Amino acid sequence: MKTPKRIQPLVEAGLVDEVLRRLMSGKEADVFVVRCGDEIRCAKVYKEAAKRSFKKAALYQEGRKVRNSRRARAMEKGSKFGRKQQEETWQSAEVDALFKLANAGVRVPQPHICLEGVLLMELVTDEDGDVASRLSDVSMSEEQALEDHALVMHYVKLMLCAGLVHGDLSEFNVLVNQDGPVIIDLPQAVDAAGNNNARSMLERDIENMNHYYGQFAPELLNARYAQEMWQLFEDGELTPETELTGQFKVEEVAADVDSIMEEIKAAMEEEQERLERIKDANNPE
């Protein structure tokens, strides 16, 4: 097909040889299948900020570290330069997250480079070389659902150990091939320790997964991986080796009823004495 204008800089840089076809047109990006030498890859072209929701971006970006202070100041001011900087930060967030997560052992598309708002990465395919299905288009046995759900929970745990929460994990952002689930779509990944919304995003991400796999394995509907993971994370005890159970109990210290009754009795006696003293003072003999 004719090279889209936005991919032209990558062709000029020698990174892409040919654009084969458009794969998807999503809310935030257009995705193309491209040829790089003798490899077939995926090019994700981010849409401009104006076409995305900025209110949402602010929620996700809280706590995200911007290394360059001139950039940080410009972003705060919201100037044109600031918006451009914010745009670049948003775009580079996905490639940064992909490198970080691939290193941490999470199955994600192998990233190559992000240039001029285009992310070049591995095209996830199935055994026949066709583009992998989205989880939303796949149904499975109970056994398979339990196995894949456990693997996704393992990935979510590795992400959290690497300091990230996906923030938009759903059956539309997980691909599936013969090797199991692959996590995609990470420009909004949030900083687990610095973002006040991280906990609720983790809960929502996991809830989505429980709900999807729960269609095939209903026992997953009551699993409590989010609470379990967050508690361990907060206590500094979550490691890549942590074995998750999906069970979570709020710690309750058994109330010591006897001593509470003693306290109440003593307080009542004291009050009685006080009333009697007042009565005596008011009725001197």
Ligand SMILES: Nc1ncnc2c1ncn2[C@@H]1O[C@H](COP(=O)(O)OP(=O)(O)OP(=O)(O)O)[C@@H](O)[C@H]1O
């Ligand atoms: N590396 C990849 N390999 C194969 N298919 C991919 C890859 N990346 C994206 N896709 C396909 O393109 C679709 C859109 O990609 P992605 O979710 O990253 O972008 P998006 O614009 O945020 O989409 P949406 O708004 O629909 O979530 C995916 O659902 C998937 O079908």
Ligand SMILES: [Mg+2]
């Ligand atoms: Mg998506």
